[in-house]
Amino acid sequence: MVISRNTTCPKKQVTQTRQASASSIAVSFLVVAPLVLSTALAPAQADDTHNHSDETEFYIGLDGLEVFPTGTYAGLENPNYNRLTFLFAHRHEETPESNHFHGIGAYSYSGSLDNLTINSTNTNNRIPESYSEQPPQTLLLGTGFYAGRLISTPTNKEYSNLTIEPVVSLKASKKLGNQYLFNSSNGRWQSSIEGANVGLELASISTGLNVGDSAGVDIFKSVGDIYTIGIGDNFSFTPTFWTDAAAPLGTYSASFKLVDLGNGNNPIPFKESGTFSFDFEVKTVPESSTVLGLGIVGLLALSLSRLQKLTRNSLN
Template identity: 40%
Template sequence: MPTAVAISQLNFSPVQASSLTDELHHFMVAIDGRETLSFGDYAGLANPNLSRLTMLYPHFAHDDEDVSSSHFHSIGSYSYTGSVDSPTVIDTSTNNQIPEYWTDLPPINLVPGTGVFADSLVNEITPSSAENYNNLKITPIQILEDYLDDPAVNALYNSSDGAWTGSLGDAEIALELISITDGLNVATLDGTNLFDEVGDTYVIGQGDDFSFTPVFYTDQDANSGNYSVEFRLVDLQSSNPLPESGRFQINFQVRAQAQVSTPEPSAIISLISLGFGLSYMYCNRKKTF
């Protein structure tokens, strides 16, 4: 099972995010500190995801909502199935898809790329406060600590009674490839493929301070339809590794016109600029399911 490590990425021009919450609308890695479940059919039972690596997606309060309602959803965490009296632990949950199933949003579009992805269809990024799931950057939750003077960020960070704020310590966080649709690929921003086969792992960062933006792409003449990839988070440090996360899936689509149309500039992969612009900004500011 080969293991790859995130390489130093190319320098690209930073872009200005439209707001702080727009900038932070991306995946975050945390450790689940909830000892018992507080909602749903299994409320009161021991949390089967306790102390595990967990992929989180933030939901910030909208303009007409109290900022204190900002919260995370865990994506694909360990959960229960079966009767409450004799439940079975499984390594995923009903909320294990991106876009999240309850939003009824379509899969993320794959659109004509630029630069090293000029001959490919790549995941579309549309910078927006809308929860469109297009920003697939991954950081630890601890990056929020630089922004806690913002009420919405503070509420997000401390949601679920601070259950997500535990340090990742010396964890060597990697994505493990569980499954992938034929024709879909995962790469770094400079075009280096992350995986050769199912079961491979790729280290995206260490501890409480990293940022990694994967690129998902197909050939430019890929068949129209849906494509998906399934991962889990694993800790590859040799001593006392954190327990792995549950399984989660990211869904994409190639629309029939994608191969021949030219996307609007605001919607193109600018991916490379956006991913690095946001990392640049971090460096320079130095209801949960």
């Protein structure tokens, strides 16, 4: 009778089992990691290109408030009355009844009541608004007409959609949020600007920063130039701010005011707005895929290192 014997050492059996397990885990990780990387990259890339600012954020209105009803200067004439005003729309998805405008390009008072000064701007005259503590909008690589340039681009951040429309364009909207916005501040901004020939006048601009139209053509050559952005209550204009792709890192700004150029239909042009500014930055931004890829490669290397250590311990 032949007796079959298992001559394998129990310790060696354990070691072989652990080696097989370690190898299996390592192979599984190598197979899964690319799938994780592929899955993770898809939404990251989508977020980089998807425009979450679906609503117009910037408007031009005519200030209809004659006298300040409250505040430090209550009872005084509003220096913005019957002036064109550059406005930012604050929208609240969960509480649309709270939607309202902030005057960005507006005149303001300063000083005591017996020593008043009228200023041609105000403390809330920048985009992004200073109180938000949001950094300047990052200029991103352009395409098409703007290939080889860094440009202002709509992103998921507030203030990034630079389309400008008249406030009255909200009047016929069927969206509840737009109706609350149009009727905010007791209808202060509802007046029509029909007959106005609205121009955007360049007040100042950083060296290296430019402003173009949808065809990639610069709309300003020097400070003081005025570009017609629309007539009356029905227009839509989106400026594109850009620098050369090799522009030095840093913050770039441009300041403007709105003027009514007049066209005969409005014999008495509306008063000009206060000045307002846009801030942008050129900075080094790593590709999301690069950052994520490096993270997964690091995780993979760490896991393999631990597996190798486990294998060495099994052999001892």
